[in-house]
Amino acid sequence: MSKGLFRISPGFEDVMPAEYKELVTNGPYGRDLGVKDLGTFKELIEEHPLCAGCAEALALRLILASLPSPEDTVIVGSTGCSSLLFTQVAVQNIHSLFGNQNAVATGLKRALRLRFPDKVKDVVVIAGDGATVDIGLDMVMQSWFRRELITTIMLDNEVYANTGGQESGMSPQGAVLYMAPLGKKFPKVNLPEIAREAGCAYVATISPALPRRLGKVVRRAILVAREIGPSYVQVFCPCPTNFKWPSAQVLQKIRDRQKEGIFKVREYVSPEAEAYLAGLEVERQHDEQE
Amino acid sequence: MAVSEYQVRPGPEGYLPPAAASMGVELPERGAALVEGRVVPEDDAFQAIAEKLLAARNPVFFPGPAVLWAWKDGVAEKARAVLRLMEVVGARAIPMPDYRPKYPMINPAVEINPNHPNLTIWHNRIDVGVFVGVHCHYANVALKIIRGGTDCYTIALCGEVGHEDAMITLRDVDVKKLERLTEAARALAAAGPPRTGVMPRVGTAV
Numbered sequence A: 001m002s003k004g005l006f007r008i009s010p011g012f013e014d015v016m017p018a019e020y021k022e023l024v025t026n027g028p029y030g031r032d033l034g035v036k037d038l039g040t041f042k043e044l045i046e047e048h049p050l051c052a053g054c055a056e057a058l059a060l061r062l063i064l065a066s067l068p069s070p071e072d073t074v075i076v077g078s079t080g081c082s083s084l085l086f087t088q089v090a091v092q093n094i095h096s097l098f099g100n101q102n103a104v105a106t107g108l109k110r111a112l113r114l115r116f117p118d119k120v121k122d123v124v125v126i127a128g129d130g131a132t133v134d135i136g137l138d139m140v141m142q143s144w145f146r147r148e149l150i151t152t153i154m155l156d157n158e159v160y161a162n163t164g165g166q167e168s169g170m171s172p173q174g175a176v177l178y179m180a181p182l183g184k185k186f187p188k189v190n191l192p193e194i195a196r197e198a199g200c201a202y203v204a205t206i207s208p209a210l211p212r213r214l215g216k217v218v219r220r221a222i223l224v225a226r227e228i229g230p231s232y233v234q235v236f237c238p239c240p241t242n243f244k245w246p247s248a249q250v251l252q253k254i255r256d257r258q259k260e261g262i263f264k265v266r267e268y269v270s271p272e273a274e275a276y277l278a279g280l281e282v283e284r285q286h287d288e289q290e
Numbered sequence B: 001m002a003v004s005e006y007q008v009r010p011g012p013e014g015y016l017p018p019a020a021a022s023m024g025v026e027l028p029e030r031g032a033a034l035v036e037g038r039v040v041p042e043d044d045a046f047q048a049i050a051e052k053l054l055a056a057r058n059p060v061f062f063p064g065p066a067v068l069w070a071w072k073d074g075v076a077e078k079a080r081a082v083l084r085l086m087e088v089v090g091a092r093a094i095p096m097p098d099y100r101p102k103y104p105m106i107n108p109a110v111e112i113n114p115n116h117p118n119l120t121i122w123h124n125r126i127d128v129g130v131f132v133g134v135h136c137h138y139a140n141v142a143l144k145i146i147r148g149g150t151d152c153y154t155i156a157l158c159g160e161v162g163h164e165d166a167m168i169t170l171r172d173v174d175v176k177k178l179e180r181l182t183e184a185a186r187a188l189a190a191a192g193p194p195r196t197g198v199m200p201r202v203g204t205a206v
């Protein structure tokens, strides 16, 4: 999709549902918008069925608002709570078989490069912790080893939420979940460290409790994956339904975990990525606005 | 060519109607069309479509993304030709702007979704529905669902090779063909009632 394709045929404007008209007249396509502009434009996400207070839903909303070129982005998703939300999203997206997301994204990115050699097409994987660190880890790491130019974003809600609460590699040690009654016996997998060792040029951990920072991180990760190498962003967004928290307390819980030092905001930028980002005029402009 | 006995008639045919292709219905060659599973000359199909639309109580066009969005040269002209046809037969449009299986539910008063098209057809009591500009893979799914769960008479104005799961299908539909169809409808409308509202009088189809 490119912005030029997004015009309603004359005569059909009247019957187009309102949200489409609004996307055309006030959507983010072809405009340099970000988290700071939320509330001033028609967002890429519509009404969705995720639970009240879902931190993953908030994270997705912020991620979508931070895409540098939504009209030239394809998101590759995987099964999980987020896949119910992607059907409401006005960005090209592919639902892949659970765990296969980075393999699908690899093929897609390569095909897009052949098909549109003169255009930048961003391929962004957005998948749950179960899909990323457990069942899909092989595909995820192989794509990093191969230095595929894709961005991988993990929605770390610390549980297999969509299937009713099994423990994942990202559940905290000791976590007792609906389907893990004995408590988890080992700590969270340190995937950011693994990502760095496996060849990612940009790695960051972030949470939706820091919306502007999240926007910046997502943007940088996608820009780095255009030219330099794979990038990985881990978004801490624990699931209130499975951890039995009142929905209004989720952000506070995230902040508490950060204060306690259990969750840390981190960023690793390779020297090449650092130089590349520094040279990007557009990145500078954004930094100035932050 | 083997001739199938299977007729593609309005449903409800049950939860999972067979794909017409699996029942031996074959797509028409260039210059031909399908009416209820039988190959007919294109002009006969024009006549059948005009009769169905003019006799309908609530004829509705379902324009899909390929005609709703002016995504390449020529689409705006095709859209205009569709609008002229709608005007002549007195039909309105309920769009299918994209194919996302929207949750929790679409608003059936304002759009149709290929993953649950029956909602829109039931809600609006549509007796004749016309697919135009809907990409083949989703037209196939939606037409089968409609035949499974409703008694809506479906017509596919297909830009490619046609849809055997519609009750009537044209193939290679472009602006010229839409204009010929519009002319056929205009002539029939001018001839005035009585309108049959039953099976079309088409030569080789019945």
Ligand SMILES: Cc1ncc(C[n+]2csc(CCOP(=O)(O)OP(=O)(O)O)c2C)c(N)n1
Residues within 6 Å of the ligand: A056, A079, A080, A081, A082, A097, A098, A099, A127, A128, A129, A130, A131, A132, A155, A157, A159, A160, A161, A162, A163, A168
């Ligand atoms: C190949 C395959 N294996 C298993 C499943 C079952 N499954 C669906 S969602 C899910 C858990 C998803 O957990 P996560 O990736 O953490 O996403 P969340 O729902 O927590 O956002 C599983 C195991 C599946 N759909 N496909």
Ligand code: SF4
Residues within 6 Å of the ligand: A049, A050, A051, A052, A053, A054, A055, A056, A057, A081, A157, A161, A162, A239, A240, A241, A242
């Ligand atoms: S189960 Fe958890 S992750 Fe899934 S939608 Fe509900 S709150 Fe969000």
Ligand SMILES: [Mg+2]
Residues within 6 Å of the ligand: A080, A128, A129, A130, A155, A156, A157, A158, A159, A160, A161, A168
């Ligand atoms: Mg999870």
